[in-house]
Amino acid sequence: MEIFGVPLQAMMSQLLLGLVNGSFYAMLSLGLAVIFGLLNVINFSHGALYMMGAFAAYIGVTSFGLNYWTMLALAPLVVGAFGILIEKTMLRWLYRFDHLYGLLLTFGITLLLEGVFRSIYGVSGQTLDVPEALSGATDLGFMILPNYRAWVVFASLVVCLATWFTIEKTRLGAYLRAGTENPKLVEAFGVNVPLMVTLTYGFGVALAGFAGVLAAPVINVTPLMGSNLIIVVFAVVVIGGMGSILGSIVTGLALGVIEGLTRVYYPEASEVVVFVVMVIVLLLRPAGLFGKEK
Amino acid sequence: MKTAIAFAAATFAAGLSMPASAQISGDTIKIGMITDLSGVYSDIDGNGGAEAVRMAIADAGGAISGKKIQFIVADHQNKPDIAASKAREWFDQQGVDMLIGGTNSGAALAMAKVAAEKKKVFIAIGSGSAQLTNEQCSPYTVHYAYDTVALARGTGATMVKQGGKSWYFLTADYAFGQSLEKDTTDVVKANGGNVLGSVKHPLGASDFSSFLLQAQSSKAQVLGLANAGGDFINSVKAAKEFGLTSKMKIAGLLVFINDIHTLGLQTTQGLYLTDSWYWDMNPDTRAWAKKYFAKMKKEPSSLQAADYSAAMNYLNAVKAIGTDDGDKVMAQLKKTKINDMFTKNGEIRPDGRMVHDMYLMQVKAPAESKAPWDYYKVVATIPGAQAYTTKAETKCAAWK
Numbered sequence: 001m002e003i004f005g006v007p008l009q010a011m012m013s014q015l016l017l018g019l020v021n022g023s024f025y026a027m028l029s030l031g032l033a034v035i036f037g038l039l040n041v042i043n044f045s046h047g048a049l050y051m052m053g054a055f056a057a058y059i060g061v062t063s064f065g066l067n068y069w070t071m072l073a074l075a076p077l078v079v080g081a082f083g084i085l086i087e088k089t090m091l092r093w094l095y096r097f098d099h100l101y102g103l104l105l106t107f108g109i110t111l112l113l114e115g116v117f118r119s120i121y122g123v124s125g126q127t128l129d130v131p132e133a134l135s136g137a138t139d140l141g142f143m144i145l146p147n148y149r150a151w152v153v154f155a156s157l158v159v160c161l162a163t164w165f166t167i168e169k170t171r172l173g174a175y176l177r178a179g180t181e182n183p184k185l186v187e188a189f190g191v192n193v194p195l196m197v198t199l200t201y202g203f204g205v206a207l208a209g210f211a212g213v214l215a216a217p218v219i220n221v222t223p224l225m226g227s228n229l230i231i232v233v234f235a236v237v238v239i240g241g242m243g244s245i246l247g248s249i250v251t252g253l254a255l256g257v258i259e260g261l262t263r264v265y266y267p268e269a270s271e272v273v274v275f276v277v278m279v280i281v282l283l284l285r286p287a288g289l290f291g292k293e294k
Numbered sequence: 295m296k297t298a299i300a301f302a303a304a305t306f307a308a309g310l311s312m313p314a315s316a317q318i319s320g321d322t323i324k325i326g327m328i329t330d331l332s333g334v335y336s337d338i339d340g341n342g343g344a345e346a347v348r349m350a351i352a353d354a355g356g357a358i359s360g361k362k363i364q365f366i367v368a369d370h371q372n373k374p375d376i377a378a379s380k381a382r383e384w385f386d387q388q389g390v391d392m393l394i395g396g397t398n399s400g401a402a403l404a405m406a407k408v409a410a411e412k413k414k415v416f417i418a419i420g421s422g423s424a425q426l427t428n429e430q431c432s433p434y435t436v437h438y439a440y441d442t443v444a445l446a447r448g449t450g451a452t453m454v455k456q457g458g459k460s461w462y463f464l465t466a467d468y469a470f471g472q473s474l475e476k477d478t479t480d481v482v483k484a485n486g487g488n489v490l491g492s493v494k495h496p497l498g499a500s501d502f503s504s505f506l507l508q509a510q511s512s513k514a515q516v517l518g519l520a521n522a523g524g525d526f527i528n529s530v531k532a533a534k535e536f537g538l539t540s541k542m543k544i545a546g547l548l549v550f551i552n553d554i555h556t557l558g559l560q561t562t563q564g565l566y567l568t569d570s571w572y573w574d575m576n577p578d579t580r581a582w583a584k585k586y587f588a589k590m591k592k593e594p595s596s597l598q599a600a601d602y603s604a605a606m607n608y609l610n611a612v613k614a615i616g617t618d619d620g621d622k623v624m625a626q627l628k629k630t631k632i633n634d635m636f637t638k639n640g641e642i643r644p645d646g647r648m649v650h651d652m653y654l655m656q657v658k659a660p661a662e663s664k665a666p667w668d669y670y671k672v673v674a675t676i677p678g679a680q681a682y683t684t685k686a687e688t689k690c691a692a693w694k
Contacts, residue, residue: 010511017503124337124552125527127561130535137537143507146535218535219500220527220556224333228500263504268467270504271496 006264013143014260020149022256023156024211028229029236029248030160031207034167037243038180038200041091042099044106046208046233047226048113053079053212054221055117058126068131072213079209084202091201092194110227117223125220152214159210160249167245176200235278241291251289317617318361320389325351325605328377328384328405329396329420331369334498334524338550339396339420342590343601347394349585350605358613366390370401372497377401378408385412391618392417392608394601399423399470406435413620415627417604420597422522422548423473427647428683431690434620435646436627439600440570442474444652444681445547448568450481452654452674453516453545462514462542463492464505464529466521471497474520474547490514499525502532510538522548527556534561550595554657554669563659568652571596571636572670575653578635593667603636640678645693649678 028050035043056075060066066074086109094101129135134148167173176196179186183193212226219225236255240247255274262273269276281289327344330336344367351363366388370377377395384390385408393409395402397420409416410432417436418426424441461482465471471494479489490512493505506529509517517538519529526546533539546553549567573583573593582602586594611626612618632640632648640650655670663669685693 007511010507013507014504017501017507020503021501118332118336122337122552123332123334123340123524124556125524127531127556127558137535144537146537148535149503218531220524220531222524224498224524228498232500260504264508267493267495267505267508271499 004265009142010264011261014264015257016140016143016145017149018257018260019253020152020256021259022253023153024215024229024252025233025236025256026160026249026252027156027207027211027214028233029240029252030163030245031204031211032233032237033240033243033245033248034163034207035201035204036237037245038176039197040095040099040180041102041201042106043201043204044103044230045086045109045113046106046205047228047230048110049079049083049205049208049226050212050215050229051117051221051223051226052082052113053209054128054216054225055121055126055212055223056209057213057216058128058221061128062126068128068213068217072210075213076206076209079212080202080206083205084198086205087198087201092198110230114223114227121223123222123224125222125225128216128221130217148217152218155214156211159207163207164245164249232274235274239274239278239281239288241288244288244290244292247288247290317619318358318612319391319618322362322364322389323358323392323609323612323618324364324366324388324390325392325394325608326381326384326388326390327365327367327394327396327601328370328380328401329367329394330372330398330401331367333372335372335397335420335522337552338523338595339597339601342586342592342594342598343394343396343420345589346586346594346598346602347605349589350602350609354606354609354613358609359616363609370396370398372398372401374398374400374404378404381405381408382412385409385414390414391620392623394419394604396420396601397597399426399473400468402426403430403469406430406432410434415608415620415623417608419600419604421470423469424477424683425469425473427643427645427688427690429689431645431692433646433692434624436604436624436642436648437646438604438648439597440568440652441647441682442470442477442548443683444570444676445474445568446478446481447681448652448654448676449545449547449566450478450518451485452566453543454482454485454487458516458543458545459487460514461487461489461516461518461545462509462512463489463518463520464502464509465492465494466497466525467494468497470522470548471520475518478518478520478547492520495521495525497525499528502529503536505529506532506536506538510536510541515543516545517542518545518547520547523550523553526553530557530561550597551593551667551669552595555592555667559658559660559663559669562657565657566673567655567657568676569596569655569670570650570652571599572653572655572672573599574668574670575672582635599636603632603634606634607632643693645683645688645690647682649682651678652676652681 053075056078057071060071130148137144137146179193187193240251262270329339392415395405395418399421402418402421419438422442424443426437463475465475628642637650642648654674656673
């Protein structure tokens with residue numbers, strides 16, 4: 001059986017691979033959406049922090065003899081702590097200005113981080129092995145799927161859904177959302193809004209670190225790995241609707257799949273298809289697929 | 295008005311003093327280098343390449359008959375338009391006499407045009423596209439280290455002779471990748487093999503698994519990787535992860551020692567590759583590599599060795615004829631044999647190709663490697679005359 005000249009088997013495997021890539025998009029755009037939705041900051045350093053997560057895992061495993069699982073928990077904490085430091089010392093002074101100031105600051109942080117890692121490690125990259133428990137592959141009939149890729153999809157879905165649930169369905173999430181709508185009023189109820197904002201930024205950034213650790217065993221760990229990805233992830237956020245949590249998760253996965261299909265039919269266009277979709281969505285729904293018009 | 299007059303006077307004075315300053319323009323010999331200092335190719339050339347040029351200048355004594363040798367370097371960010379405008383600015387305003395073009399064929403082709411227009415010597419080192427000395431050859435271009443034709447004839451022919459008859463290409467979608475795919479296809483067909491298909495990926499693609507699955511479904515025996523640097527590394531990693539390596543042979547068409555260093559011998563053992571130079575070939579190469587290692591803390595790639603050699607031979611040519619005039623230096627370079635740690639009996643042909651022996655290498659197994667960076671076995675020497683485009687094949691008007 002063929003679909004537009006492509007065998008069904010090949011089609012299924014490309015869809016699945018698209019889903020794997022989509023998982024990374026979803027996790028990264030989720031972090032951006034949380035930060036933008038609750039802090040109104042366009043966090044351009046997200047890609048660099050994703051890279052930092054991957055390097056943290058690499059350093060932990062090679063220099064400190066820790067294993068992958070420890071680093072999966074530890075690296076997001078390190079990156080999150082670094083995020084909190086950024087928020088406490090620099091970002092918080094910019095909230096009352098235009099978005100552009102936050103964007104410029106985080107862009108500068110990106111350049112700094114990339115520069116530091118480049119001067120230490122060069123650009124050829126470092127290799128992190130797939131953990132023992134997840135090495136090997138499973139024959140699905142239509143394709144051979146490396147176990148690690150399956151784990152990426154699973155881990156990212158769990159993290160994404162847990163985040164969505166916390167923000168949209170719990171009391172803590174309600175405080176957060178209220179804090180962004182009207183910080184003064186929420187503070188009057190005795191909620192420490194500045195602390196909440198700091199922790200939210202730390203959490204959003206930790207998501208990037210987590211994605212970095214997940215990516216480290218399958219792609220080359222280089223200082224530039226974040227900047228290759230960040231523009232696409234921004235497009236995902238715009239398509240999903242700036243600040244929409246659910247939007248970023250669904251759009252991330254969907255765009256991974258669309259990109260996968262493009263790689264079958266017209267590989268040369270695979271890096272631009274996301275932006276074509278972005279243009280179409282912006283023309284038809286300027287607030288994004290899941291965004292609310294203000 | 296006053297400044298305008300002063301400026302005019304200064305220009306006039308400068309004009310007058312020109313002929314007096316012997317034959318060295320601007321009273322300095324100025325070498326410029328434009329390469330990728332920050333992107334995917336910055337480890338194979340980049341700052342290491344710039345350091346190699348500085349080493350050549352230091353070894354030449356920093357001056358030629360009292361005229362100081364200056365060196366400037368810039369990053370083209372893998373963008374041909376940046377490379378071309380920087381080259382133009384340097385020739386026009388900075389008085390650059392010779393330009394070294396680093397990695398990226400798109401950038402090199404753009405710089406070659408500017409250098410030809412300004413009648414200045416341009417030595418392309420890091421870039422691979424054979425067009426530099428074929429369709430787009432120029433009397434001012436020297437293509438120094440390697441090209442896509444030599445890579446194809448080295449690795450391509452060997453793989454076919456060892457039974458890899460059917461090929462599928464994974465190609466970086468720009469000048470270099472396309473050249474390499476085309477040249478390798480010609481070699482594969484000439485040796486009785488066939489090409490089942492190819493897939494083009496964007497430079498710096500984030501994920502290669504989709505492309506590799508397409509390659510796998512082609513059922514070809516050999517997967518030809520017509521890409522380089524980070525793209526090559528990610529392709530090989532994904533090929534291993536998806537189990538391609540057990541079914542297809544991988545032919546890395548442009549592989550540098552830095553790539554092997556990153557991927558490790560476990561993943562790359564047995565891989566064939568073609569290169570112009572390896573640090574552990576003979577006492578000369580080892581001696582130079584030792585000096586380089588002392589500065590950069592890693593072994594040099596073939597490009598970095600070529601950067602040194604090219605700068606040194608340019609300076610020798612200027613010294614021999616006492617001028618940095620583009621036409622005269624090119625004539626001198628073309629009639630001088632190149633004998634140094636980079637190559638023996640190298641010569642620059644009328645089309646600008648520096649013809650020298652190439653080497654077919656095989657990556658060692660982890661057990662064979664005795665020290666860090668001990669990665670290659672030299673399997674065969676490919677004589678320069680066989681490695682590069684021949685006179686019968688060329689489309690370069692200057693060599694007809």
